[in-house]
Amino acid sequence: MNSDNLKLQAKNLAQEFPRSPRTTLAGYVHAARMLDKCRAVVAGTAGEYHFNCPLDRYLLDFTGIDAEAFRAFVATGADDTAVAAWIAAHSKIKDDGEVVAWNNKMRDMRLSEMPLPLQVFLEGYIPKFIPANRPVRVWFDVYDLEEKRM
Secondary structure, three states: OOOHHHHHHOOOOOOOOOOOOOEEEOEOOOEEEEEEHHHHHHHHOOOOOOOOHHHHHHHHHHOOOHHHHHHHHHHHOOOOOHHHHHHHOOOOOOOOOHHHHHHHHHHOOOOHHHOHHHHHHHHHHHHHHHOOOOOOHHHHHHHHHHOOOO
16 A cells, blocks of 8 residues: 555545545546545545445446455555546446446436435435535435535
């Protein structure tokens, strides 16, 4: 592990937010956010954020990437460009059209389309962390509203 590189790149998620799930890395939505969270977990600066959460699982399951293999590579101190290349090399998805369709599905995923346990979780989470006057139209809105990007 190159702890110096990792520490330079890891955000302190107790003080700043990870990137929006809408931000792409290696062509995938959410990948940049997942990387921010993973770096912070490895560096011990994750605050209340988690790596390998349900949203991360959508990306990991779609690509066939193992969470622990991803974490081990991130722990080397790899920069965004190297991580993007690693994701591209390790993803089972090689068709750009599949990636675009998955990205759009994720961008457009309504709460009612999510697995029931996530719906139940968000039923309590949204009123606690999202201003009452801000409607949540899709899942990614939860993050961008809470983290004041919208």
